Amino acid sequence: VILIRGFCSRAQRTVEALADGLGPEANPNASGANEILRPGDVPDFPVLTAVGVNRRPVIPGTIYPVVVTNRELIEHVQSLVNSGSPYLGTFLRQSEVEVKETDKGTKNQKQDGIPAFDTIDRGIMSLDEIYTIGTLTQIHNIFPIRGGISLVLQGHRRLTAQSLVVSDGVSKVKVQHYRGKRSKKTGDGPDVLEAYANEILTTIKEILKFNPLFKEQLDYLIANVDVNLNPGRLADTASGLTGATSTELQEILEAFDIQERVNKALYLLKKELQASKLQREISQKVEEKVNENHRKFLLQEQLKNIKRELGLEKDGKNVLSTKFKQQLDGKDVPEEVMKTIEEELERLSSLEESSSEFSVTRNYLDWLTGLPWGLSSNENFDISRAQKILDRDHYGMEDVKNRILEFIAVGKLLGQVPQGKIVCLVGPPGVGKTSIGKSIAEALNREFFRFSVGGLSDVAEIKGHRRTYVGSMPGKLIQCLKKTQVSNPVVMIDEIDKMGTGYRGDPSSALLEVLDPSQNASFMDHYLDVPIDLSRVLFICTANMTDTIPGPLADRMEFIPLSGYIMQEKVEIAKQYLSPAALKETGLTDKDVQLSEASIEQLVRWYCREAGVRNLQKHINQIYRKAALHLVQASEQGDKSKDSKDVISQTYNYVSSLFSPDGAEKINSETSVPEVKVEEKEEDKEEKKLKRPIMVTEENLGDYVGKPIFTSDKLYDHTPVGVVMGLAFNQLGGATLYIEATVVDEHEDSSRSGLHTTGQLGDVMKESAQIAYTVAKRTLRSHDRKNNFFSKNSIHMHVPEGATPKDGPSAGITMVTALLSLATGKQVRKDLAMTGEITLTGRVLPIGGVREKTIAARRELATTLIFPKANEKDFEELPHLVKEGLKPHFVENFEQVYKIAFESED
Ligand SMILES: Nc1ncnc2c1ncn2[C@@H]1O[C@H](COP(=O)(O)OP(=O)(O)O)[C@@H](O)[C@H]1O
Numbered sequence: 001v002i003l004i005r006g007f008c009s010r011a012q013r014t015v016e017a018l019a020d021g022l023g024p025e026a027n028p029n030a031s032g033a034n035e036i037l038r039p040g041d042v043p044d045f046p047v048l049t050a051v052g053v054n055r056r057p058v059i060p061g062t063i064y065p066v067v068v069t070n071r072e073l074i075e076h077v078q079s080l081v082n083s084g085s086p087y088l089g090t091f092l093r094q095s096e097v098e099v100k101e102t103d104k105g106t107k108n109q110k111q112d113g114i115p116a117f118d119t120i121d122r123g124i125m126s127l128d129e130i131y132t133i134g135t136l137t138q139i140h141n142i143f144p145i146r147g148g149i150s151l152v153l154q155g156h157r158r159l160t161a162q163s164l165v166v167s168d169g170v171s172k173v174k175v176q177h178y179r180g181k182r183s184k185k186t187g188d189g190p191d192v193l194e195a196y197a198n199e200i201l202t203t204i205k206e207i208l209k210f211n212p213l214f215k216e217q218l219d220y221l222i223a224n225v226d227v228n229l230n231p232g233r234l235a236d237t238a239s240g241l242t243g244a245t246s247t248e249l250q251e252i253l254e255a256f257d258i259q260e261r262v263n264k265a266l267y268l269l270k271k272e273l274q275a276s277k278l279q280r281e282i283s284q285k286v287e288e289k290v291n292e293n294h295r296k297f298l299l300q301e302q303l304k305n306i307k308r309e310l311g312l313e314k315d316g317k318n319v320l321s322t323k324f325k326q327q328l329d330g331k332d333v334p335e336e337v338m339k340t341i342e343e344e345l346e347r348l349s350s351l352e353e354s355s356s357e358f359s360v361t362r363n364y365l366d367w368l369t370g371l372p373w374g375l376s377s378n379e380n381f382d383i384s385r386a387q388k389i390l391d392r393d394h395y396g397m398e399d400v401k402n403r404i405l406e407f408i409a410v411g412k413l414l415g416q417v418p419q420g421k422i423v424c425l426v427g428p429p430g431v432g433k434t435s436i437g438k439s440i441a442e443a444l445n446r447e448f449f450r451f452s453v454g455g456l457s458d459v460a461e462i463k464g465h466r467r468t469y470v471g472s473m474p475g476k477l478i479q480c481l482k483k484t485q486v487s488n489p490v491v492m493i494d495e496i497d498k499m500g501t502g503y504r505g506d507p508s509s510a511l512l513e514v515l516d517p518s519q520n521a522s523f524m525d526h527y528l529d530v531p532i533d534l535s536r537v538l539f540i541c542t543a544n545m546t547d548t549i550p551g552p553l554a555d556r557m558e559f560i561p562l563s564g565y566i567m568q569e570k571v572e573i574a575k576q577y578l579s580p581a582a583l584k585e586t587g588l589t590d591k592d593v594q595l596s597e598a599s600i601e602q603l604v605r606w607y608c609r610e611a612g613v614r615n616l617q618k619h620i621n622q623i624y625r626k627a628a629l630h631l632v633q634a635s636e637q638g639d640k641s642k643d644s645k646d647v648i649s650q651t652y653n654y655v656s657s658l659f660s661p662d663g664a665e666k667i668n669s670e671t672s673v674p675e676v677k678v679e680e681k682e683e684d685k686e687e688k689k690l691k692r693p694i695m696v697t698e699e700n701l702g703d704y705v706g707k708p709i710f711t712s713d714k715l716y717d718h719t720p721v722g723v724v725m726g727l728a729f730n731q732l733g734g735a736t737l738y739i740e741a742t743v744v745d746e747h748e749d750s751s752r753s754g755l756h757t758t759g760q761l762g763d764v765m766k767e768s769a770q771i772a773y774t775v776a777k778r779t780l781r782s783h784d785r786k787n788n789f790f791s792k793n794s795i796h797m798h799v800p801e802g803a804t805p806k807d808g809p810s811a812g813i814t815m816v817t818a819l820l821s822l823a824t825g826k827q828v829r830k831d832l833a834m835t836g837e838i839t840l841t842g843r844v845l846p847i848g849g850v851r852e853k854t855i856a857a858r859r860e861l862a863t864t865l866i867f868p869k870a871n872e873k874d875f876e877e878l879p880h881l882v883k884e885g886l887k888p889h890f891v892e893n894f895e896q897v898y899k900i901a902f903e904s905e906d
């Protein structure tokens with residue numbers, strides 16, 4: 001490197017000396033190493049050192065920087081410079097592969113911090129490698145660089161390579177020189193060329209407007225080229241300025257004819273102009289966009305500042321942490337939780353406001369500080385007040401009400417909330433399970449929160465999501481605490497028997513933790529991750545049936561059954577609760593509409609036979625809405641006719657005034673007419689007005705709620721042979737169901753006889769039917785030895801309604817009775833209904849749902865009832881209202897049933 005440096009500095013000195021020698025003659029403005037020689041001063045060397053450039057040919061009249069890395073060439077260039085004739089024959093290489101290799105080299109050099117100039121890394125081995133038309137160049141400047149030397153070549157004139165000799169890695173060419181000539185074409189005189197030259201200049205100036213980088217080169221051009229005298233040289237230099245491709249430039253080089261060259265140069269310049277314009281446009285557009293964005297950003301920053309000044313900005317970290325601290329005011333936060341809060345506050349202050357972690361932490365703190373730590377509402381220990389509130393909202397439901405009053409009494413004695421089993425209200429729909437929750441909360445003076453777990457299958461609904469999930473939230477219980485802002489609300493978990501189990505864990509086991517008094521004092525929500533005390537919450541659950549409640553949950557519950565209402569109860573509920581509430585809702589009073597008791601009875605009897613009162617409530621609401629519509633329509637009509645009366649009387653006034661003989665009379669008529677008008681109006685009102693109150697009676701009930709849904713009390717007035725009324729019990733309460741048996745076929749061969757059942761019976765009920773068949777056969781034999789009915793007939797037994805699935809053993813005695821009725825051809829006694837499981841030996845076992853079944857029997861006007869003996873106690877406990885007028889029989893074996901059904905008439 002040192003060696004090269006030494007020789008390079010020598011070379012430079014040589015160039016400088018050379019330039020000095022040329023002095024003012026060459027160029028008075030140029031000085032030192034930058035001096036440019038005039039082309040005419042260079043002699044025509046017959047043989048020159050040849051170098052091959054890769055990127056573009058050196059156009060005469062331009063300068064071209066190259067880097068030489070080839071060792072032999074470097075030495076040779078040095079000797080050329082030293083010998084005082086620093087001239088080269090420069091040619092463009094042809095092969096593309098070589099260009100690529102050079103590019104690689106260039107890249108490497110770039111990494112070393114050297115500008116990516118065209119690189120000459122080897123000599124020319126044959127004329128095939130190059131375009132033979134090249135340029136006589138002068139080494140104008142020489143610098144040492146790492147790994148080689150950098151040359152500035154100045155192009156002088158065109159030459160053609162004729163032959164090539166290679167020695168010691170350096171190639172020499174024999175050349176023919178071309179000095180610039182005028183165009184051969186005489187037609188295009190000098191004027192045409194000059195015009196072209198001018199056009200070239202104008203185009204350059206225009207390019208300059210768009211691309212100021214050309215300025216320097218242009219200055220050089222103006223200073224060094226006598227444009228007017230030499231259009232060919234102008235074309236050369238100008239095309240050298242453009243970003244044309246190597247082949248385009250080579251074409252310029254090969255255009256010995258000046259006219260052709262000028263043409264081509266102008267074309268290249270125009271192309272350059274277009275490109276520059278386009279470039280300018282693009283850059284302007286980009287700039288506009290950048291400016292716009294910048295402007296927006298600035299405005300937004302200003303807006304933020306303004307908001308902060310006005311106190312509207314809530315997101316500032318300081319504002320946030322003061323807000324969180326304020327939320328804790330007056331709360332009694334456990335030490336452990338306080339520690340977490342402080343840690344999180346610290347974290348918040350160190351996080352970037354726009355980061356996602358910031359918002360996670362902020363949300364977390366919002367929940368944590370928003371909980372009612374240590375806050376609770378004052379318990380009501382006044383029993384009479386509680387009783388009043390409970391009675392105000394609900395009729396009956398004595399069990400539930402008593403349970404709440406007991407709860408208050410124990411609480412009063414203990415001075416704190418009693419711990420115990422979770423109350424679960426079980427009953428058919430519409431009996432007031434959900435709605436009494438609110439009254440209970442009010443009676444206890446607590447906040448109320450209800451959530452339904454029907455269909456819920458995601459544990460996260462109860463236990464919350466872990467905080468790492470996007471959009472995570474705490475579970476329902478934490479949401480409840482935050483909403484009610486007390487730690488002792490009444491929480492109603494509705495429809496607990498309809499809870500699902502999904503693939504996201506089992507929510508019932510999560511509820512277990514919530515409901516178990518020994519665990520819920522430190523309930524862990526996944527989101528909050530600190531223990532929460534739920535022990536002061538009063539949980540009430542509701543369910544339609546107990547069967548589907550998971551065992552462990554059921555174990556922690558105390559079930560309070562709410563059975564359906566009988567007719568009288570429904571009438572009372574409608575009169576005392578539903579009707580006044582509906583009246584209030586429609587904005588009417590009893591001066592507007594009155595619903596007679598008889599019509600309520602009609603409603604209950606012919607429209608709404610289900611166990612609850614929801615349907616009844618719907619009908620009553622409908623009646624009042626219709627009545628409201630009638631009233632409003634009537635009053636609107638009254639208004640309209642009043643308006644039209646006004647118009648008529650005014651017209652009358654006007655017409656009569658036209659005909660009146662003098663003004664006095666006119667005034668008279670005007671004053672007298674209003675009196676007439678008032679009279680007319682009142683008369684009209686009387687005519688149109690609906691009579692208030694509207695009375696809804698038995699007669700016009702159909703106008704309000706349509707035709708009755710039920711037309712008779714029973715399916716059969718007197719059950720025919722083979723049909724017996726049974727009593728059933730399901731989710732919707734009690735119901736009557738008929739068991740029908742009939743003969744399908746009669747045959748001598750006893751092996752073809754048998755029993756066929758239909759009506760969507762479950763497995764238990766199907767087996768029960770088989771048992772009944774056996775019992776019936778045996779009973780028949782014991783009563784009438786000779787009767788071989790069962791062995792001669794195949795029998796079909798059906799239980800309507802066929803679409804409803806049924807199961808359970810409680811229809812056992814009913815089926816036996818139906819089969820025996822068929823076999824003996826005797827009807828069972830009138831108004832008989834029965835229920836009871838049968839064993840193979842004919843014993844009658846107890847069943848469930850006595851109250852529901854009794855109510856259902858009443859609804860169907862069955863008066864003689866048969867129950868298993870073991871259910872006698874259940875029946876005795878029923879309210880008097882339900883038992884009234886019924887004739888119950890309690891049986892232990894089927895013989896007794898047989899007697900009641902077929903023999904005794906009392
Ligand atoms: N004993 C009752 N006294 C007064 N209103 C009742 C009674 N039972 C039910 N209701 C009314 O019937 C409607 C339905 O009751 P709801 O609580 O939704 O039934 P459930 O939850 O048992 O299915 C409610 O508007 C409720 O006020």
Ligand SMILES: [Mg+2]
Nearest residue numbers: 433434494542
């Ligand atoms: Mg409900």
